[in-house]
Amino acid sequence: MAQAAFAPEPAPQPAEPSFDVLGWHDEPWTAQLALDLLPETNGPKVEVLSGSVIVTPHAGIDHQSVERELPYLVHRAARRAGYWAYPEINVVSGKDLFIPDLVVLRQSGGGRSAVPIAEVVLVGEIVSPGNRRKDVIDRPREYAAAGVPFFLRVDLRDRVPSLALFELTEGEYRPLAAAAAGSTFRMRTPFEFSVDPADLLDEEAPEQRVDGED
Template identity: 70%
Template sequence: MPAESFDVLGWFNEGWTARMALDLLPENNGPRVEVLDGCVVVTPSGCLDRRTVQRELGYLLKQAAHRVGMWPYHEVNVISGDDLFIPDVAILRLSGGGQTAMDIHHAVLLGEIVSPGNRRKDIIDRPREYAAVGVPFFLRVDLRNRVPTIALYELTEGEYRPVAAAAAGTRFVMREPFEFSIDPADLLGEEAAPDESAEAE
């Protein structure tokens, strides 16, 4: 059996585990490959807006998290038992340097950028899964109608309860697990591009 080939997906009838996926499937910069309840879930790369928000948010969170000794990542492999998650945003208690994956119990905050085709996963399923294993905070960014909103939830008695939220044009402010604020509109990073036709004139 050749190692690290997607062909292996057709060779197993039994359920998959996070460790099997990490050992047998190739690393890639394209589709996201996760494992949930024994099934491999492959998700194509998101739209340009989603990737822009992920880049901008990751950059800004990195500065804020490092000030309090936490480690921010985006699209990091997170192992939860036999499941393998790849959240859009992960704030960890320790560095993942040199690692392929991190245990979910190192996560202080996990976040998802809602995709139009995966709204149920990002709004209902994924936070429920993170809450079940005790991740203290969940962050959600929604880009519906290209109007970014951010909401932060804190785990209380086994469920996430909202503690801060804001839409584009207002200020999102959070105090825990570290101080961070932003106008969600800034996440799209849209500045007027030069009008080439005007320059030609």
């Protein structure tokens, strides 16, 4: 007598958001699925691109220094123009979920876990040595395709920070302003902001020589 075929039981879904879901969910991921099924985290970035979940560990300390200083300074300038700036917030673009290093919004993101990319005025990325192609080529292309008006890039190559601002023109980002450490980066649009890129890195002040010391 032929034996009956039994379908395998579906894997149990966790009662609350858990990274365990990455082990059994084998369908394409979307931004909404990630927001619903994965837990909030202050650790690695968890993004969704083209149906896949991308987990990125924290970058180096120089990256973290810039990510502490730049959003604070940009936010103060942005508020004067009626915008709001945030570090590392969830940005939904169709089925994709991005977490840029810096995001400037047209309105406050308060009370929300994610914002649609249509509300974004400017995105900023700090170039990481291990993800240089992503930060310099791939992400700007994706943000441009989504229609984000401005892109700000921070490059820390050889620990000489530089900033470059790009404006979306005919579907591509065109350079608008740039400066390296020791000079002043100035942008006029979408709001007034200036900084010496050198001020974004943590550096100890030179030791003061005391008279009489050898």
